[in-house]
Amino acid sequence: xxTILTKYEIYKFENELPNFNYQEKVYYFNxxxxxxxxxxxxxxxxxxxLIYGYIKATNxxxxxxxxxxxxxxxSNKYKYITTDNITKRTFYRFTNPIPTY
Numbered sequence: 001x002x003t004i005l006t007k008y009e010i011y012k013f014e015n016e017l018p019n020f021n022y023q024e025k026v027y028y029f030n031x032x033x034x035x036x037x038x039x040x041x042x043x044x045x046x047x048x049x050l051i052y053g054y055i056k057a058t059n060x061x062x063x064x065x066x067x068x069x070x071x072x073x074x075s076n077k078y079k080y081i082t083t084d085n086i087t088k089r090t091f092y093r094f095t096n097p098i099p100t101y
Contacts (some may be wrong), residue, residue: 017068018057025073028053042080049074051095061095
């Protein structure tokens with residue numbers, strides 16, 4: 001039997017948020033304006049940008065969490081304070097249009 005990844009490595013691959021350097025953050029979190037122009041709340045815009053960047057980088061969806069350093073980067077960049085986690089309903093609503101971009 002050939003083992004490529006350990007159980008820990010599989011868990012880490014499936015669940016660990018991407019860790020980008022500064023240049024990668026600038027690249028991956030560059031989002032088409034049309035994806036966020038109709039989002040009313042600034043914290044939701046940050047979550048949409050974050051979700052878009054993760055799918056762009058990894059082809060996987062991750063549910064953003066407040067302790068994510070990428071979320072802090074985007075909050076500082078756009079001067080928006082995010083105090084609540086994203087709801088599952090909002091997450092699924094935001095993931096729907098992304099594959100078309």
